């Protein structure tokens with residue numbers, strides 16, 4: 001499988017997943033232009049995207065979704081309650097409002113999903129499988145939920161949230177209620193929380209972890225990387241590749257090695 005971020009952070013989120021001949025997107029929080037350019041970099045035309053899966057209704061995940069889906073005829077999937085909150089819901093016929101189902105498949109890729117702890121109506125993360133490899137996607141969660149821990153364990157690849165440095169958030173410029181929201185159990189994972197979670201989740205199959213959804217105000221890539229690496233010290237002899245998702249540009253496509 002191959003995977004990467006196209007944009008990442010509170011300014012916009014979009015993730016690219018590829019398994020065999022199938023490619024799909026998780027969220028579309030960027031312009032058509034940005035998306036088309038990034039896809040061209042992966043050798044894909046936008047019409048070849050098999051589905052757009054929406055994690056939750058926050059603007060940074062959906063701002064480009066309607067335009068992209070309409071212009072290129074891409075099927076859109078979301079959880080049932082999320083559809084009710086999507087501002088473009090009425091632009092889609094009922095039959096076009098695809099809902100996640102257990103055991104569902106998009107082209108060659110199996111899609112499994114889990115509940116996140118976030119201040120949205122029905123937020124989900126994913127595990128994508130193709131020919132024995134698994135790629136997990138988990139951002140926008142205040143804690144590691146039990147289903148998330150179960151499904152992400154020992155995944156071959158992971159896109160995982162490292163949203164903020166706790167001290168930067170605490171002492172930074174955000175208004176107090178927003179600080180409380182971000183740090184809450186329904187907010188976002190800190191660098192330290194991400195590191196501790198990954199210490200439990202990484203297994204002998206795990207090849208690559210891409211840290212994502214970094215706060216522009218309350219984090220820096222080198223802080224996220226250092227905090228996570230410090231937590232993974234026990235694994236230093238067989239550490240997966242750990243990199244950080246850029247905010248406005250695509251991270252290089254990560255290709256998992258077959259074993």
Ligand SMILES: [Zn+2]
Nearest residue numbers: 056058118140
């Ligand atoms: Zn969110």
Ligand SMILES: [Zn+2]
Nearest residue numbers: 010058060140
């Ligand atoms: Zn978000």
